[in-house]
Amino acid sequence: MEILSPTLTKQVAESRERLDAQVREVVQWHFDPDKGTPFWIEYAEKLDFDPRKEIGGYDDLKMLGHFEDEWLRGGPVRRWVPKAYADKPIYVFETGGSTGLPKNRISIRDFHLDYEMFSDSLSDDGFPKGADWLMLGPTGPRRLRLAVEHLAQTRGGICFHVDMDPRWVNQLIRDGKFQELDAYKAHVINQALKILRAHEGIACMFTTPKLLEALCERISLEKVGIKGIFCGGTEMNAQFNRFAREELVPGVDFQPTYGNTLMGLAMSKPFDTADNYAIIYYPPVPRAFIELVDPDDPERTVDYGETGRVMLTTLTKEFFVPRFLERDEAERAMPIEKFPWDGVQNVRLLTTLQDSVVVGVY
Amino acid sequence: MIHIPVLRAGKPYRSLSVNRIPHVETGQPFAEVSQANRGLIARDLLDVRKSKRALEALTVAELLAICKRAATLFMEAELPIGDATQSPEDYVTQTSATTGLPQTLVRRNMDKVRLNMDEMEAILGGLTRGLDLSILDFGWGVQDNRRLSYAVEANALGAILPSNSPGVHSLWIPAIALKVPVVLKPGSGDPWTPFRIVQALIEAGCPREAFNYYPCAYDGATEILLRTERSMLFGGASTVKAWENDHRVQIHGPGWSKVVIGDDRADSWEDYLDLIAESVAANGGRSCINASGVWTTRHGRELADALAVKLAQIQARPLDHPDAEIAAFANPKVAERISDMIDSQLKTPGATDLTLKHRGTPRFAQLGECGFLNPTVIWCDDPTHSLANTELLFPFVSVVEAPQEEMLERMGSSLVVTALTDDQSFIRDLLASPHVDRLNLGAIPTNRISWDQPHEGNLFEHLYRQRAFQATA
Numbered sequence: 001m002e003i004l005s006p007t008l009t010k011q012v013a014e015s016r017e018r019l020d021a022q023v024r025e026v027v028q029w030h031f032d033p034d035k036g037t038p039f040w041i042e043y044a045e046k047l048d049f050d051p052r053k054e055i056g057g058y059d060d061l062k063m064l065g066h067f068e069d070e071w072l073r074g075g076p077v078r079r080w081v082p083k084a085y086a087d088k089p090i091y092v093f094e095t096g097g098s099t100g101l102p103k104n105r106i107s108i109r110d111f112h113l114d115y116e117m118f119s120d121s122l123s124d125d126g127f128p129k130g131a132d133w134l135m136l137g138p139t140g141p142r143r144l145r146l147a148v149e150h151l152a153q154t155r156g157g158i159c160f161h162v163d164m165d166p167r168w169v170n171q172l173i174r175d176g177k178f179q180e181l182d183a184y185k186a187h188v189i190n191q192a193l194k195i196l197r198a199h200e201g202i203a204c205m206f207t208t209p210k211l212l213e214a215l216c217e218r219i220s221l222e223k224v225g226i227k228g229i230f231c232g233g234t235e236m237n238a239q240f241n242r243f244a245r246e247e248l249v250p251g252v253d254f255q256p257t258y259g260n261t262l263m264g265l266a267m268s269k270p271f272d273t274a275d276n277y278a279i280i281y282y283p284p285v286p287r288a289f290i291e292l293v294d295p296d297d298p299e300r301t302v303d304y305g306e307t308g309r310v311m312l313t314t315l316t317k318e319f320f321v322p323r324f325l326e327r328d329e330a331e332r333a334m335p336i337e338k339f340p341w342d343g344v345q346n347v348r349l350l351t352t353l354q355d356s357v358v359v360g361v362y
Numbered sequence: 363m364i365h366i367p368v369l370r371a372g373k374p375y376r377s378l379s380v381n382r383i384p385h386v387e388t389g390q391p392f393a394e395v396s397q398a399n400r401g402l403i404a405r406d407l408l409d410v411r412k413s414k415r416a417l418e419a420l421t422v423a424e425l426l427a428i429c430k431r432a433a434t435l436f437m438e439a440e441l442p443i444g445d446a447t448q449s450p451e452d453y454v455t456q457t458s459a460t461t462g463l464p465q466t467l468v469r470r471n472m473d474k475v476r477l478n479m480d481e482m483e484a485i486l487g488g489l490t491r492g493l494d495l496s497i498l499d500f501g502w503g504v505q506d507n508r509r510l511s512y513a514v515e516a517n518a519l520g521a522i523l524p525s526n527s528p529g530v531h532s533l534w535i536p537a538i539a540l541k542v543p544v545v546l547k548p549g550s551g552d553p554w555t556p557f558r559i560v561q562a563l564i565e566a567g568c569p570r571e572a573f574n575y576y577p578c579a580y581d582g583a584t585e586i587l588l589r590t591e592r593s594m595l596f597g598g599a600s601t602v603k604a605w606e607n608d609h610r611v612q613i614h615g616p617g618w619s620k621v622v623i624g625d626d627r628a629d630s631w632e633d634y635l636d637l638i639a640e641s642v643a644a645n646g647g648r649s650c651i652n653a654s655g656v657w658t659t660r661h662g663r664e665l666a667d668a669l670a671v672k673l674a675q676i677q678a679r680p681l682d683h684p685d686a687e688i689a690a691f692a693n694p695k696v697a698e699r700i701s702d703m704i705d706s707q708l709k710t711p712g713a714t715d716l717t718l719k720h721r722g723t724p725r726f727a728q729l730g731e732c733g734f735l736n737p738t739v740i741w742c743d744d745p746t747h748s749l750a751n752t753e754l755l756f757p758f759v760s761v762v763e764a765p766q767e768e769m770l771e772r773m774g775s776s777l778v779v780t781a782l783t784d785d786q787s788f789i790r791d792l793l794a795s796p797h798v799d800r801l802n803l804g805a806i807p808t809n810r811i812s813w814d815q816p817h818e819g820n821l822f823e824h825l826y827r828q829r830a831f832q833a834t835a
Contacts, residue, residue, distance in 0.1 A: 176604030178584050213401030217408060239379040239399050247405060277378055 126228030126253020282339030372570025464686030520593030525549030617650030624783025647757030694733025712744025
């Protein structure tokens with residue numbers, strides 16, 4: 001294992017202290033009988049301990065077991081709104097691109113904060129302040145649509161949009177209607193081309209890997225003035241990262257991200273040729289934390305370099321998700337100075353699910 | 363470990379995504395195959411016109427000469443594979459190792475591919491029904507006092523290929539001689555055969571730009587089918603279903619090939635036992651042209667029993683055994699599941715496995731790490747039984763009894779029908795049936811292919827359209 005420098009070791013310890021402090025604050029908040037979240041207050045009634053007294057840091061979250069995303073299906077959705085925020089304007093976002101009963105996550109300002117943090121990590125050369133944006137990705141009841149718009153506004157820009165419904169894409173794939181899928185993709189791309197050609201001020205964009213590929217078949221993004229691309233929404237591997245940098249958008253600031261409605265946004269390690277295009281993501285600690293665990297024994301954290309299942313914890317005053325076992329796997333990556341906590345490398349669908357789940361469709 | 367690269371317009375490309383294919387005998391990774399991402403394929407295909415121009419610079423006669431040289435090279439030469447080279451013997455052992463096909467059968471298939479390239483002129487003669495091929499060089503010409511012109515319909519032929527039998531690759535090779543570049547997605551178990559064919563053709567003088575070779579996942583295959591104006595798709599019923607109504611895609615799905623004995627010959631069933639056994643079991647029973655059904659009007663039970671005695675002599679053997687005749691499954695659990703599925707369907711009355719009692723050993727056999735399925739003959743006294751029309755990836759056949767007048771209706775579609783009858787009325791019905799693709803009249807095993815008689819669609823007609831043409835001079 002690589003030895004951390006003394007400076008980095010100190011930073012790691014400090015970030016851990018911030019994480020533990022965040023855990024204490026968030027647990028106190030959500031389990032507070034007067035101001036807390038109805039779901040968690042009711043949950044605590046079934047426990048034989050008081051979380052506010054017993055949970056003193058991240059490791060103690062084990063006492064709560066694992067968050068089950070099935071709890072997010074159906075209503076009443078207000079059971080997820082902390083009483084202290086009952087009079088705030090509430091957003092509800094849906095996860096995933098499937099057509100089953102959607103999973104909901106409430107939000108107030110979290111997505112603003114997450115994307116403001118992300119904005120701080122972007123370079124002004126690749127994502128110039130004041131430049132306009134194109135959001136070419138899933139819209140509808142998804143957090144991403146509003147989040148990217150807020151990101152653009154945070155950086156002084158205006159965000160243009162193209163409608164894209166990933167559930168329809170999923171349905172076409174399930175039905176084996178590939179020609180229709182191609183036509184829908186062309187419909188989406190044609191709209192994006194019109195916007196890009198009509199609005200010279202657009203220099204930044206969000207898009208998904210597949211839409212980026214499709215767009216680049218029709219246009220040179222560098223030539224139309226795109227300087228930075230924030231890419232996400234579905235899984236990306238090292239080969240895609242290399243292909244994007246070498247062939248799709250050479251010369252453009254390409255920022256792959258990993259995120260979801262439950263966690264927010266994990267940023268990637270700055271590009272380094274030594275990584276051989278592997279994408280290494282770091283969660284927004286202390287607002288969220290990712291631990292990689294043994295798929296057969298989720299109580300065991302895997303070693304650095306070892307493959308593990310993604311276990312996600314979200315720790316904000318709006319939303320508390322302790323130790324949720326995602327359907328992804330990755331290799332555990334070492335902390336770095338920019339992100340002095342564990343990262344995840346080569347995130348992909350769990351091997352055991354790879355034949356049964358439609359992913360990365362848009 | 364051997365590494366097989368992607369070929370982008372003939373240029374090797376090492377991907378950061380690789381698929382490690384296991385050796386069927388050890389289960390350990392044996393070769394590493396670069397995987398093309400979907401966008402890479404789509405991007406390359408934007409430039410496929412350039413590849414076509416490279417082939418157009420050669421005459422058909424020159425391309426036929428290249429095919430002939432490639433036939434020898436494929437059979438005898440040390441050819442490039444990734445950073446290494448591959449001898450003919452390497453090819454045999456490597457293909458056997460990842461497909462489970464016995465080495466003897468790989469060699470036989472190797473010769474089929476050689477013959478295909480060597481006899482390309484005769485094959486094009488069959489595909490074009492004797493067209494003066496120079497017409498394809500000049501765009502038009504005069505033959506039998508008629509002006510003829512042909513327009514090519516595609517800048518490239520896409521081919522989503524299987525792993526079941528190397529001989530099947532003979533079907534796309536004529537595209538090169540017909541001046542159409544190829545975009546190949548090899549089957550995950552047999553990346554070797556198409557790669558070696560491509561290398562032999564390049565070594566023989568074919569422009570390397572004519573070859574795109576993309577090992578990839580399903581989304582890459584979809585991209586190939588969407589982006590190439592003409593393609594061929596090999597796969598099971600569920601795979602090909604989505605493309606059945608797309609005229610650009612030539613479907614090579616399950617064969618459900620059959621031997622049919624007319625009422626006039628039903629009493630002579632013993633004369634056809636060898637023919638039926640070959641039709642069922644040749645090439646390990648893995649081809650779509652292997653018979654999976656024998657339909658007769660009477661003596662079905664006796665025929666099935668005698669066939670079971672004959673096929674029960676074929677037993678699982680190590681892949682390098684000179685007498686090995688059946689293939690190992692790359693994943694033994696798949697073989698077990700297939701066997702369980704057959705047993706489960708046998709619980710429905712109307713079908714009986716007659717091979718078990720003659721062989722004395724179970725259908726599923728394990729030799730070391732390899733799983734095999736021994737030949738299986740099912741006697742179906744109920745022609746509507748689910749096993750009466752089932753095709754599986756090993757020598758599996760159902761013998762079904764039905765009145766002659768009901769046979770064609772009940773049989774469903776068949777890639778190959780060998781009809782044993784002199785009944786002219788029945789022959790007329792067979793000739794008129796839209797459910798019979800290739801028809802063999804007389805004692806010709808279903809697996810015997812005459813290359814000048816294309817089945818499952820004619821590649822020339824798939825790639826070219828006859829154009830109305832007039833000229834003043």
